[in-house]
Amino acid sequence: MMCGYLFARAGVRVTVLEKHADFYRDFRGDTVHPSTMQILDELGLLARFLERPHNRIDRAEIDYNGRHLTIGDLSHLKMPAPFIAMMPQWEFLDFLRGEAAKLPTFSLRMLTEAVAFRHADGRIGGVCLADGTVVDARLVICCDGRASLARQELPLEDLGAPIDVFWFSIPKSGRGSALRSVVKGRRLLVMIDRGDYWQCAFVIAKGSAETIKASGIAAFVADLRIAAPDLTGIDEALPNWDKIQLLSVSLDRLGEWSRPGLLAIGDAAHAMSPVGGIGINLAVQDAVATANIIAKAVVCGDDVDALLVKVQTRRLLPTRLVQGAQRRAHEGFLKPLIAAGDSTARAPLTLRLLDRFPILRRIPGHFIGHGVRQEHVRSPTA
Numbered sequence: 001m002m003c004g005y006l007f008a009r010a011g012v013r014v015t016v017l018e019k020h021a022d023f024y025r026d027f028r029g030d031t032v033h034p035s036t037m038q039i040l041d042e043l044g045l046l047a048r049f050l051e052r053p054h055n056r057i058d059r060a061e062i063d064y065n066g067r068h069l070t071i072g073d074l075s076h077l078k079m080p081a082p083f084i085a086m087m088p089q090w091e092f093l094d095f096l097r098g099e100a101a102k103l104p105t106f107s108l109r110m111l112t113e114a115v116a117f118r119h120a121d122g123r124i125g126g127v128c129l130a131d132g133t134v135v136d137a138r139l140v141i142c143c144d145g146r147a148s149l150a151r152q153e154l155p156l157e158d159l160g161a162p163i164d165v166f167w168f169s170i171p172k173s174g175r176g177s178a179l180r181s182v183v184k185g186r187r188l189l190v191m192i193d194r195g196d197y198w199q200c201a202f203v204i205a206k207g208s209a210e211t212i213k214a215s216g217i218a219a220f221v222a223d224l225r226i227a228a229p230d231l232t233g234i235d236e237a238l239p240n241w242d243k244i245q246l247l248s249v250s251l252d253r254l255g256e257w258s259r260p261g262l263l264a265i266g267d268a269a270h271a272m273s274p275v276g277g278i279g280i281n282l283a284v285q286d287a288v289a290t291a292n293i294i295a296k297a298v299v300c301g302d303d304v305d306a307l308l309v310k311v312q313t314r315r316l317l318p319t320r321l322v323q324g325a326q327r328r329a330h331e332g333f334l335k336p337l338i339a340a341g342d343s344t345a346r347a348p349l350t351l352r353l354l355d356r357f358p359i360l361r362r363i364p365g366h367f368i369g370h371g372v373r374q375e376h377v378r379s380p381t382a
Contacts (some may be wrong), residue, residue, distance in 0.1 A: 006291035008106035011382030019113035031277030037081035124261030148268035186341030258308035291379035318372035
């Protein structure tokens, strides 16, 4: 949606294809970082964006075996929005749809699934749809996630991920903090405030979902109560496994992001772990870089194929650095924790130092706020 908006803003005729009837899919990335909101500010959209329902957090906190730690601070950032906006992704997508619809060259087709590429003259010339029709295009940009069509054409490097996540909702009354993280022994629970319910993520070892399910829902609920004893209504919310969704965590990236007529960005090019809530923001940065590099050439009728590799060149370094940080979090913290967590163990030294010295909290705050190689809007306007 962001990519489509930026290209249409430049005067390019754009068609965005969405296979579903709406954007309402729960348990998606909802953490809109300051770097993304700075892009919205540069586009003159930030004020309207912040009118949408959201919660704001400017610090990262965790309850580690009963000790409350503050481990990140964004409040010092000199940015238009020095906080994380916790906004349901369907709200963000709907917002972008409304803004893009104002542009005469933008088109969105819902209930339209691309199932294959159309090859012509040695390049990708469009996509074939599930209904048998074809959409011709001078350039196909794949933003279709971890199951992208581009992954059928381009080599994939799997970096491995030792975790999966159970997603579920627990009703709540009253207002809580926007985000809660709890470590209790081998249990790690993250809770996002959704007003009248908590959206919860419970981290488990990769491939262990069926073993956990075999122990029964009562055993799982008991684990939840140990991690967050103040949660109420768990039995009613989780009477069986039907209310719990499994997110199979992936960490990978394409070795090549493009072919003539084809470019993959976002999760299509690099699947991210949920650690840090960085995926949506990295994808938006990709979209901005893509428009910065390619949009003018498309408008002028120049050859775009030679420019596609420049997007990967620009965005590969931040992808590698972020995925490297996520791998270190996986192997150095999450994997040992869920394998043999000790409910009496002290928090890792790094977390204790961040809690003790407020100035140190600015380091993760800067990393989360600015990202790596922050992009700015330089694409043309029609």
